[in-house]
Structure formats: C-alpha cells, structure tokens
Amino acid sequence: PFHGVVAIDGPSGSGKSTVARRLAVALRAGYLDTGAMYRAATWAVLSAGIELSDPDAVADCVRSAVLTITTDPTAVSVRVGDVAVDAAIRGPEVTGAVSAVAGVPAVRAHLIAEQRRLIDAARDTGGIVVEGRDIGAVVAPDAELKVFLTADPVERARRRSAETAADLNATAADLRRRDTADSRVTKPLEAAEDATVVDTTYESIDQVVERLLGLLAQHA
Numbered sequence: 001p002f003h004g005v006v007a008i009d010g011p012s013g014s015g016k017s018t019v020a021r022r023l024a025v026a027l028r029a030g031y032l033d034t035g036a037m038y039r040a041a042t043w044a045v046l047s048a049g050i051e052l053s054d055p056d057a058v059a060d061c062v063r064s065a066v067l068t069i070t071t072d073p074t075a076v077s078v079r080v081g082d083v084a085v086d087a088a089i090r091g092p093e094v095t096g097a098v099s100a101v102a103g104v105p106a107v108r109a110h111l112i113a114e115q116r117r118l119i120d121a122a123r124d125t126g127g128i129v130v131e132g133r134d135i136g137a138v139v140a141p142d143a144e145l146k147v148f149l150t151a152d153p154v155e156r157a158r159r160r161s162a163e164t165a166a167d168l169n170a171t172a173a174d175l176r177r178r179d180t181a182d183s184r185v186t187k188p189l190e191a192a193e194d195a196t197v198v199d200t201t202y203e204s205i206d207q208v209v210e211r212l213l214g215l216l217a218q219h220a
C-alpha cells in the first residue's frame, strides 16, 4: 500500500481535480483539494460581509471560521461551521473573490498549517494525493512525486466551460484574470524545479492517470 504524498499542481482547467481524485482512488489513498479550502475560506468572508480590501478583517474571519474538509476521494465534502458549501464554492461570487482572499499572507499561513496537519495524518493511513498551486514548492516539498499539469489555454477554457455550462469566451477571460491574479501569490503557470511536467492537452483523463501511476512506480 501507498503511504506517501503526491503533489499535483497546475492552473484551473488543467485536469488537476479529476486526475487527482482518480489517482487517489486507484492508490486507495486520501485526496485533498486545497483550492476548495481557499474557496471555503472565501465563502466565509463573503457571507460575513467583510470587505476584501481589509486584509486584517479577512484574515481574522478565516482564522475563526471552522473549515471541515473530508479526505475521502469518493465522498468529497466541505463545510464552514455546519453549512455544506460544496455547491456555493463553485459559484461566480466565490470564484471572483478567491484570488484576493488567497493573496492575504495570514490566510495562506493558516490554511497551509491546516493542510500540513491533514497530510501528516494521512501518512499514517494510506497516503494522500494533494492538489493546488503551491503543493510541491511550499506545502509538501518532501512529496514522493511532484507533478505539474498543464494544458493549452484554449483547451483549459473549453474544459472549464463544459463543466460550468458558462460561455467559452467569458470562461477564457475569467481564467486569464485568475492566472494573472494568482501569479502575484503562487506560480500557477510554473512547475516546481523538481516536478514532472505533464501536458494534458491531447490526453484523456485515463491516459494521464496511467502516466502518473507509471511515474510513481518508477519513483518507488
């Protein structure tokens, strides 16, 4: 059985979430979507009516919110207090505000500590696949395997708009805006030095998962 950590970084629309979840199922490992944590924190900030331009208030709100995220890849759920926010965190309000919240250093420090706690707990059980923007470089630099998933920007927008049923051009513009905003904080378009870059533009989900299982077998 697998006991390690797989770090999967990359921009949105790169296939990260689907690939990471499938890989976790194949390995019988846990799964952690760190983007969902930043999104849940953002939901807490928006529902408290806090101004995004006030980083101290944003950080206080996130630190006092009780975020709960499951690490079972077949039963992903995210709560803030006792509210299930799985659907709300994918909506346009949260998506539009998440880069600003994720850019507050105290928010990152708080969530990264929580991510490391969940990762450490999983090491004793079946290992964990962790997806995000800064996992290989910052959150889990000692991961057994680090992968950076990329895809052509047009393909990323096509995938994302198929998921959300939103207009393709609006989706492409939103991805560009978020890449730019996120670049001030993490390196969404840049692989960690020791990460394996996997271009998913012309590959199916299954092909990418097979490739990652192959990489893991080589590293073992």
Ligand code: C5P
Binding pocket: 012, 034, 035, 036, 038, 039, 098, 099, 100, 102, 131, 132, 133, 134, 135, 178, 182, 185, 186
């Ligand atoms: O992956 P997803 O698109 O759900 O991530 C939502 C947002 O959370 C990103 O646009 C980014 O602002 C932030 N994020 C981050 N660091 C991570 C994961 C996500 O800053 N490790």
